[in-house]
Amino acid sequence: MSAGAHSDPPALEHAPADAAFEEALRPASFSAHVRETLRSSWLFRLGLGIVLIALFLTVFGPYITPHEVEKATSDANLAPSLSHWFGTDPNGFDVFSRVLASARIDVTIALAATLFSFVIGTFIGLLTSYFRGWPGEFVMRTTDTVQAFPLFVLAIIVVVMSGRSLRNVILVVALLNIPIYLRLCRSQVLTIRERVFVEAAKANGGSGLFVAFRHVLPNTLSPGLAQIPITVGFAILVTAGLSFIGAGVQPPTPEWGAMIAAGADGIVIGKWWSSVFPGVAISLTVFGFAVVGEALRAIFLRQEWK
Amino acid sequence: MALLAIENLFVEYPELGRVNCAVRDASLEIEPGEIIGLVGESGSGKSTLALAILGITRGVGRISSGSVVFDGQELLGLSDDEWRRVRGSKIGIVTQNPRGALNPIERIGPQIQNYYRHHRGVTEKEARAKALEQLELVGINDPERRLEAFPHELSGGMAQRVLIALALSCSPQLLIADEPTSGLDVTIQAQVLDDIRRSVEAVGSGLLVITQDLGIVASYCDRVYLMHAGEIAEVAPVHSFFKHSAFPGTIALLAAQGQRFDHERVRLSGLPVDTRALPDGCSLHRRCPFASDEAGCYTVVPALEAVADDHLVRCHRAGEIEGLALAASSQSQSGAASG
Amino acid sequence: MTLFLLRRLAFILPQLFVVIVGTFVLLRALDVDPVSKIAGSFATPETTAQVEASLGLDRSLGAQLQSYLGGLVQGDLGESWTTNEPVTSEIAKRFPVTIQLIGLGFGIAVLLAIPLGRSSAANPTRRREKITTVYALFAGAQPDFWWGLIFAFVFFFKLGWLPAPLGILNTGVSGPSGPTNFILIDTLVHGEFDLFLSALKHFVLPVMTMTFVLTGPILKIMRQAALDVHESEYVLYANAAGFSGKVTKKMITRNSFAPVLTVIGILFGFSLGGAVLIETVFSLNGIGRYALQSTLNVDFPAIQGAVIVMTAFSLLIYLTMDTAYALLDPRVRYSRV
Numbered sequence: 017m018s019a020g021a022h023s024d025p026p027a028l029e030h031a032p033a034d035a036a037f038e039e040a041l042r043p044a045s046f047s048a049h050v051r052e053t054l055r056s057s058w059l060f061r062l063g064l065g066i067v068l069i070a071l072f073l074t075v076f077g078p079y080i081t082p083h084e085v086e087k088a089t090s091d092a093n094l095a096p097s098l099s100h101w102f103g104t105d106p107n108g109f110d111v112f113s114r115v116l117a118s119a120r121i122d123v124t125i126a127l128a129a130t131l132f133s134f135v136i137g138t139f140i141g142l143l144t145s146y147f148r149g150w151p152g153e154f155v156m157r158t159t160d161t162v163q164a165f166p167l168f169v170l171a172i173i174v175v176v177m178s179g180r181s182l183r184n185v186i187l188v189v190a191l192l193n194i195p196i197y198l199r200l201c202r203s204q205v206l207t208i209r210e211r212v213f214v215e216a217a218k219a220n221g222g223s224g225l226f227v228a229f230r231h232v233l234p235n236t237l238s239p240g241l242a243q244i245p246i247t248v249g250f251a252i253l254v255t256a257g258l259s260f261i262g263a264g265v266q267p268p269t270p271e272w273g274a275m276i277a278a279g280a281d282g283i284v285i286g287k288w289w290s291s292v293f294p295g296v297a298i299s300l301t302v303f304g305f306a307v308v309g310e311a312l313r314a315i316f317l318r319q320e321w322k
Numbered sequence: 323m324a325l326l327a328i329e330n331l332f333v334e335y336p337e338l339g340r341v342n343c344a345v346r347d348a349s350l351e352i353e354p355g356e357i358i359g360l361v362g363e364s365g366s367g368k369s370t371l372a373l374a375i376l377g378i379t380r381g382v383g384r385i386s387s388g389s390v391v392f393d394g395q396e397l398l399g400l401s402d403d404e405w406r407r408v409r410g411s412k413i414g415i416v417t418q419n420p421r422g423a424l425n426p427i428e429r430i431g432p433q434i435q436n437y438y439r440h441h442r443g444v445t446e447k448e449a450r451a452k453a454l455e456q457l458e459l460v461g462i463n464d465p466e467r468r469l470e471a472f473p474h475e476l477s478g479g480m481a482q483r484v485l486i487a488l489a490l491s492c493s494p495q496l497l498i499a500d501e502p503t504s505g506l507d508v509t510i511q512a513q514v515l516d517d518i519r520r521s522v523e524a525v526g527s528g529l530l531v532i533t534q535d536l537g538i539v540a541s542y543c544d545r546v547y548l549m550h551a552g553e554i555a556e557v558a559p560v561h562s563f564f565k566h567s568a569f570p571g572t573i574a575l576l577a578a579q580g581q582r583f584d585h586e587r588v589r590l591s592g593l594p595v596d597t598r599a600l601p602d603g604c605s606l607h608r609r610c611p612f613a614s615d616e617a618g619c620y621t622v623v624p625a626l627e628a629v630a631d632d633h634l635v636r637c638h639r640a641g642e643i644e645g646l647a648l649a650a651s652s653q654s655q656s657g658a659a660s661g
Numbered sequence: 662m663t664l665f666l667l668r669r670l671a672f673i674l675p676q677l678f679v680v681i682v683g684t685f686v687l688l689r690a691l692d693v694d695p696v697s698k699i700a701g702s703f704a705t706p707e708t709t710a711q712v713e714a715s716l717g718l719d720r721s722l723g724a725q726l727q728s729y730l731g732g733l734v735q736g737d738l739g740e741s742w743t744t745n746e747p748v749t750s751e752i753a754k755r756f757p758v759t760i761q762l763i764g765l766g767f768g769i770a771v772l773l774a775i776p777l778g779r780s781s782a783a784n785p786t787r788r789r790e791k792i793t794t795v796y797a798l799f800a801g802a803q804p805d806f807w808w809g810l811i812f813a814f815v816f817f818f819k820l821g822w823l824p825a826p827l828g829i830l831n832t833g834v835s836g837p838s839g840p841t842n843f844i845l846i847d848t849l850v851h852g853e854f855d856l857f858l859s860a861l862k863h864f865v866l867p868v869m870t871m872t873f874v875l876t877g878p879i880l881k882i883m884r885q886a887a888l889d890v891h892e893s894e895y896v897l898y899a900n901a902a903g904f905s906g907k908v909t910k911k912m913i914t915r916n917s918f919a920p921v922l923t924v925i926g927i928l929f930g931f932s933l934g935g936a937v938l939i940e941t942v943f944s945l946n947g948i949g950r951y952a953l954q955s956t957l958n959v960d961f962p963a964i965q966g967a968v969i970v971m972t973a974f975s976l977l978i979y980l981t982m983d984t985a986y987a988l989l990d991p992r993v994r995y996s997r998v
Contacts, residue, residue, distance in 0.1 A: 402905075
């Protein structure tokens with residue numbers, strides 16, 4: 017309320033939903049909003065922390081492992097101990113080192129695939145939605161048809177049959193996610209296109225269009241950008257799943273899903289460590305990314321309402 | 323005794339980073355049988371005030387202070403059960419977006435019937451008869467067929483009339499009509515307003531019409547309240563409102579709608595005031611052609627004061643406004659003549 | 662309404678056609694050689710040619726496609742190159758397993774998510790909302806196959822409450838060759854209640870795993886849909902009109918259900934493909950595993966058959982969901998497909 021105005025009104029004793037009221041007091045700019053969320057939400061801090069650790073491991077993971085990653089260093093199936101914090105797996109590898117090293121594989125694949133699908137999905141979505149006419153409809157119908165496939169099975173087929181190389185895994189995972197970005201971008205463009213054209217018509221012809229572009233693009237991108245961390249998490253799950261059933265990353269390359277598979281037989285007879293720790297790694301990492309993605313989405317929504 | 327007496331009402335909303343006081347220190351009275359007009363720019367708080375009468379805010383707002391006395395009963399602080407007996411039954415409301423206000427997955431007929439039955443407890447047959455009666459009342463042809471329609475199948479104007487039919491079905495003591503004619507053809511507008519007035523007069527209830535259309539105000543209202551930036555800025559009987567308005571915002575509004583040829587040139591500059599970013603002093607001063615430092619326009623919030631019987635204005639220079647307005651108009655006229 | 666259905670159906674058929682042809686062509690375009698796999702590494706050129714002819718791969722793509730489609734129309738999915746059994750019967754035995762798994766998993770997840778989503782939207786700031794959000798995010802981030810293993814470890818190995826993850830029935834026991842191939846139904850039909858219970862117990866862990874992961878996204882959507890309705894104009898008006906909380910709650914539920922359906926349909930379709938993971942963990946003989954094994958065996962007819970059946974079923978589910986949506990929300994009925 018303005019400074020020169022009357023003093024604060026006498027409060028009603030029964031003011032309802034106070035917590036909602038207080039909670040809705042949020043700062044205005046993007047960075048301020050991020051800072052505010054950081055300050056107020058332990059969940060966001062946790063998620064961001066996990067993501068940062070994951071990124072750190074992606075770069076430095078293989079260099080800080082206590083043991084060799086692709087060579088057996090000890091006897092097989094040793095329980096966790098001081099020398100092997102996570103124990104050893106059925107092949108004698110140190111589980112802890114491999115968990116750390118796998119981060120690079122899983123996260124890199126996920127990041128590359130996500131970036132790829134974001135760029136291509138957004139690009140196609142932008143082009144086909146901005147200009148009216150049949151390309152938009154055609155692309156949507158194609159996407160619908162693609163999504164009718166049992167996509168995971170398709171992924172298995174493609175990866176197995178074109179060689180289980182990292183590149184193929186990245187491509188397949190990227191393909192799986194293109195539709196999402198396509199749709200997100202398209203729905204944004206369709207809404208904004210109407211809004212902005214009206215304003216541009218009111219303004220002066222040419223310069224209006226230029227301004228239109230300047231405003232269309234940022235708003236189109238934000239839902240897609242907020243979706244990126246979520247897709248990264250999803251991509252990790254897909255990669256791990258594929259590797260688990262043998263249709264993904266090949267041993268001895270360390271990968272969380274493959275590690276779980278290696279230790280799977282052991283679990284039912286009590287040798288839990290080989291499968292549990294990589295699973296925890298996946299679970300935490302994907303969770304961290306998911307949290308960050310959700311937080312970003314909430315932040316972007318407020319942003320758009322300005 | 324007044325049918326409705328609002329006193330010093332404050333409605334707050336949490337906005338990004340601060341508190342937005344959408345309604346500040348609003349007081350309003352309606353006598354039984356009176357038709358009150360509530361006018362103002364978009365964003366001045368009219369709808370917020372209207373909903374606050376029913377104890378409702380959109381989203382996470384709250385009614386932080388004040389009192390609303392209806393028919394001798396203080397409404398703020400009522401329990402949910404008590405509210406149910408007031409809302410719809412004693413106070414009816416027609417909101418601004420009629421198609422949006424109706425349940426999209428239910429047909430019109432059942433909606434009116436359920437409304438009526440909920441408040442009056444009649445049989446299904448009686449409710450259906452009432453629904454038909456109401457639809458005819460607001461001038462909808464072929465009411466039997468319309469009963470079966472879904473909200474999205476109606477035109478905007480039709481939906482508006484359905485909503486009015488709904489709100490009037492329980493013959494409320496007070497009807498609040500928020501922009502009841504926006505989106506309607508001009509010829510239909512008069513019909514609808516006549517229908518509303520007739521129904522209201524038949525029961526002897528009060529009517530609060532929220533509108534930006536001064537023509538409606540002139541034709542139907544007994545007294546007028548003008549809101550600006552969340553505050554009541556002028557209150558007057560309809561004749562004084564048009565002939566002797568003392569709030570610069572009112573004069574500019576009248577001039578803009580061609581209602582005061584002698585004050586044609588009085589204009590507000592800039593864009594409507596955002597209640598989220600209020601200036602010190604008078605909320606209008608940045609736009610007001612008569613704002614002056616000596617009068618305190620920039621520093622002190624003016625209080626609502628009487629300039630005549632029944633006529634209140636919130637302006638430091640209320641007494642001089644008539645003269646100032648005339649001067650402004652003749653000045654520009656002579657300026658134009660000699661320029 | 663019927664027009665709506667017809668239009669949707671009319672669109673499904675071309676989609677299915679594209680999928681069939683697409684898979685067919687894709688397999689033959691990829692860099693794999695089923696001939697040498699079957700003929701073996703020491704095959705002579707004559708044997709190789711023989712195998713190739715028997716598989717039909719010596720003919721042109723068009724000719725192969727033609728005969729395949731011809732057989733398809735008669736319900737013949739060809740014969741598996743690994744077992745030489747008709748693909749149709751192999752799938753008929755396995756598909757019900759997957760359906761039971763996913764059906765139960767989804768059913769329970771939805772039943773759990775509806776009240777949770779609704780209540781968390783009704784009280785948007787209480788602690789319950791925080792817990793629901795965290796749980797939804799967490800559950801959706803889990804690798805289902807890993808949790809399957811964990812559950813097996815805890816409930817079988819440690820606690821011994823549930824049977825080993827080795828299929829639907831205990832080893833050595835075979836189910837009835839009943840009318841529907843749905844083991845849960847057939848055992849009941851034949852009155853073999855202990856087999857029924859045994860199968861049910863074997864399903865508990867895999868279904869539990871599915872449900873656990875599914876509640877994540879379903880809860881999130883339910884909550885979002887309920888929230889949207891909560892803040893809608895007509896709910897506001899219902900409050901202003903003096904309707905009681907109970908009435909508005911019913912209105913909110915009915916209005917928030919429809920948008921959820923489409924997403925559930927899509928989730929279902931995806932789970933169909935992803936079922937292979939849980940089937941692998943629990944040694945369930947479902948269609949997902951069948952597809953995987955066929956892929957490893959480079960068994961074209963089997964792969965095609967599996968993909969076609971899964972796709973057709975997904976499309977059917979989408980159609981059902983869309984129809985249900987149209988039934989619930991009249992606004993959708995008259996718009997174009």
